[in-house]
Amino acid sequence: MRRVSQLFQPLITIPKNAKIKNTEITCKSQKHLLECGLVRPTSSGLFILLPLAQRSLKKLENITTTCIERTGAQRLALPKLTSAGLWEKTGRIEIGPELLKVEDRHGKKYLLAPTHEESIADLLADVGPLSYKQLPLLLYQIGEKYRDEHRPKHGVLRSREFVMLDAYGAHAAAACALQVYESVTVAYRRIFDILELPVHRVEAPTGDMGGSLSHEWQLKADVGEDSIDICPSCSHASLAGAEGERCKNCGTDMDTFNSIEVGHTFILGTKYSEALNANFVPNNGTAEPILMSCYGIGLTRLLAASLEALSDEKSMRWPKAIAPYSLIIIGPKEGSKEWQSHGWDKIAKLYDSITNIPNLMNDVLVDDRHNMTIGKRLMMAERMGYPTIVVCGKSILDSPPTYEIHDLTGTDVVTHSFTLDQLLQ
Ligand code: ATP
Ligand code: MG
Ligand code: MG
Ligand code: MG
Numbered sequence: 001m002r003r004v005s006q007l008f009q010p011l012i013t014i015p016k017n018a019k020i021k022n023t024e025i026t027c028k029s030q031k032h033l034l035e036c037g038l039v040r041p042t043s044s045g046l047f048i049l050l051p052l053a054q055r056s057l058k059k060l061e062n063i064t065t066t067c068i069e070r071t072g073a074q075r076l077a078l079p080k081l082t083s084a085g086l087w088e089k090t091g092r093i094e095i096g097p098e099l100l101k102v103e104d105r106h107g108k109k110y111l112l113a114p115t116h117e118e119s120i121a122d123l124l125a126d127v128g129p130l131s132y133k134q135l136p137l138l139l140y141q142i143g144e145k146y147r148d149e150h151r152p153k154h155g156v157l158r159s160r161e162f163v164m165l166d167a168y169g170a171h172a173a174a175a176c177a178l179q180v181y182e183s184v185t186v187a188y189r190r191i192f193d194i195l196e197l198p199v200h201r202v203e204a205p206t207g208d209m210g211g212s213l214s215h216e217w218q219l220k221a222d223v224g225e226d227s228i229d230i231c232p233s234c235s236h237a238s239l240a241g242a243e244g245e246r247c248k249n250c251g252t253d254m255d256t257f258n259s260i261e262v263g264h265t266f267i268l269g270t271k272y273s274e275a276l277n278a279n280f281v282p283n284n285g286t287a288e289p290i291l292m293s294c295y296g297i298g299l300t301r302l303l304a305a306s307l308e309a310l311s312d313e314k315s316m317r318w319p320k321a322i323a324p325y326s327l328i329i330i331g332p333k334e335g336s337k338e339w340q341s342h343g344w345d346k347i348a349k350l351y352d353s354i355t356n357i358p359n360l361m362n363d364v365l366v367d368d369r370h371n372m373t374i375g376k377r378l379m380m381a382e383r384m385g386y387p388t389i390v391v392c393g394k395s396i397l398d399s400p401p402t403y404e405i406h407d408l409t410g411t412d413v414v415t416h417s418f419t420l421d422q423l424l425q
Contacts, residue, residue, distance in 0.1 A: 001351055002325070004367040004377075008051050009037035023152075027223040029307040030155030032316045036384055038324070045152025045160035052324040053303070057163065059322040060299050061142055064165045067190045071183040073138040073167055078119045080144060084109035086118040090275040095208050098147045100160075112146035117209070117272045117294055120168040124278035129287045132172045132280055136180050140167035142299070154223055156300045157260065157308070163300045169293035172280055177267050177291045181213070184295050188217060188263060191297070195319035197306055199262060200237035202228055209294070210271040217263035217297075221308040226261050229254035260305045263297040316385035320409050325365040327354065327388040330377045332396065334370040342396045344370075350390075353424055378406070382413065390423070 012035055014025055021041045025031050033039040038053040049057060065075070081102060087093040100112040113119065120139065124130065130137075145164045152160055167184065171177040185201070192199040197219060204216040216239070218228045227240035231247035231254050238248070240256050247254055270289040273279065279287040303322065310317035320326070331347040332338035347366060355364050365386070367377045374393060381389045389406040395417055396403070402417045 001348065002365045004328075004365060005369050007037075007365075010040070010050070011035065011037045027154045027157070027308060028311050028313055029157065029304040032307060032311060033155060033304065036316065039156060041155075045149055045158070047156055047159060047161075047300075049300070055324040056303055056318070056322045057299060060303055061165070063194050063321060064191055064297060064299065065142070067187040067194070068140055068165065068167060068184070070190075071138060071180070071187050073140045073184075075141060076139050077141050077143065078113070078116050078123075080113050080146070081110045082113040082116070082119050083122075084111050086122050086276065087111060090118055090121075090272055092118070092208065098149065100146045100148050114145055114147045115164075115294075115296065116141070116166060117168065117268065117292070118276065120170075120294075121272035121276040121278040121290075121292065124170055124273065124290055125276050128277075128290075129279040129281050130170070130290070132282050135170055135172045135280060135290070136176050137170040138167055138180055138184075139170075140165060140295075142166075153225070154304070156304045157223070158225070159300065162298055165297045165299055167295040169295075170278075170280075171291040171293065172282060174267075174291060177293050181265065181267055181293055184265060184293075185215075188265070188295075188297070192217070194321050195302075195306060196321075197309060197319060200228055200230065200235075200259070202237050202239050203242065204239060204264070206266060209266050209268065211266045211268040211293075213267040215265050216261050217265075218259040219262050219305050219309055220257045221260050221305060222258055223308060224258035224260040226259050227256055228259045229256050231255075260301070260308065261298075262302045262305050263295070265295045266293060268292040268294055311385070315383040317408065318385050318387070320387045323385060323387050325386055326360060326363040327390060328365045328367055328381045328384075328386040329354070329390045329392070330367045330374055330381060331370055331392050333373050338392060338394065338396050339370065342392050342401070347392070350392075350420070353420065354390075357424065382406070382408065 038050050040048045102110045142165045144161050146161055149158055149160055152158055169180045199217050199219050201215050201217055204214045206214045228237050229240050230237045231252050233252040234250045236247050236249040272292055273289040278290045280290050281287050306319050307316055332342055351366055355361050387409050391404040393404045400419045402419050405416045405418050407414045
């Protein structure tokens with residue numbers, strides 16, 4: 001049984017304007033994650049993800065993995081320590097101060113990879129030339145990325161080590177690249193639908209990455225460092241100012257909002273494959289450079305961004321699908337009348353019945369701090385934002401006994417009364 005009393009969840013209260021490890025607290029997600037014991041900073045832009053954050057991140061990994069694999073993508077794992085020589089060949093060693101450089105004992109230079117286009121192109125070159133019959137190919141991984149951000153900010157929203165799901169496409173022709181690009185676009189939409197987050201896809205410049213087409217995936221949030229225009233009438237969105245003050249689609253005046261970039265998709269062309277000799281052999285002809293595409297979603301950033309979008313100053317609210325636990329049970333206070341009729345044995349039985357529901361098997365928490373009032377524990381559960389709170393309150397003495405169910409999945413907390421049978425349905 002998962003008990004609150006045994007959770008490794010160091011709770012703290014951060015006084016106003018206080019700094020933690022020399023870092024200012026600048027946004028709600030950062031404050032909640034720290035105060036509620038999900039994340040601890042070690043130094044500027046570096047964080048320990050504690051057990052509750054890990055649970056949430058794992059759920060997010062499962063959702064994104066399932067959606068990306070539906071496109072046919074296959075998972076691999078590339079070393080995070082990547083040869084600096086590859087980055088010299090593509091010219092990106094010059095992009096500068098964000099690169100974290102490492103040297104081994106023999107003086108060989110490496111980077112802690114901020115992204116993996118070079119590594120993938122090198123792999124395709126190494127096993128190539130591929131036949132056109134092996135294309136398109138979509139490979140992805142989930143893992144840490146390293147960027148020496150000029151100003152790490154807003155906790156895990158802009159950190160120096162973060163978790164990304166990054167995917168790389170290899171294609172024989174532009175039309176095929178576009179097809180794969182569209183299938184990943186569908187996967188991204190599905191991910192944000194499951195999370196019930198209104199993420200806007202906007203056309204974006206290709207920047208240092210190079211290439212011919214790119215979209216950013218932006219989520220509205222006050223603390224966002226980007227800004228987007230959204231049409232109030234048809235919901236068309238663009239990077240702020242990119243398409244003028246007129247909606248390109250319907251002519252209505254656009255509204256401007258701060259936003260957080262949670263994902264990015266690119267068609268890269270042959271910049272990396274040409275520099276690193278990643279070729280394929282077409283149906284009839286000689287080897288030519290593979291067309292590449294790449295896709296990234298920042299998972300740790302998305303976790304915090306979703307809290308930023310859904311929470312208020314007082315309490316966290318999660319997309320239901322990634323709350324650290326889906327349901328918490330709060331038993332009566334020890335010594336109360338309710339405790340006499342509904343003590344530890346009954347709570348254990350209730351826990352067993354609920355965890356028999358297949359998708360709740362490993363997803364239920366019991367707040368076993370029965371020396372505390374129900375009210376206090378309820379406040380904490382609401383602060384944590386567990387989507388369903390089951391309270392064994394006064395109505396546990398009714399016949400038949402009923403439980404108070406607090407549903408936190410809407411904008412307001414809704415309370416129902418359920419018998420055990422109704423609860424288990
Ligand atoms: P930003 O504009 O915010 O610096 P980026 O454009 O440099 O982000 P990309 O290179 O497009 O980021 O990387 C893909 C995704 O990785 C981003 O959309 C974002 O979700 C995530 N990401 C990038 N930098 C960070 C960071 N420092 N901390 C957390 N997540 C990040
Ligand atoms: Mg950046
Ligand atoms: Mg960006
Ligand atoms: Mg980007």
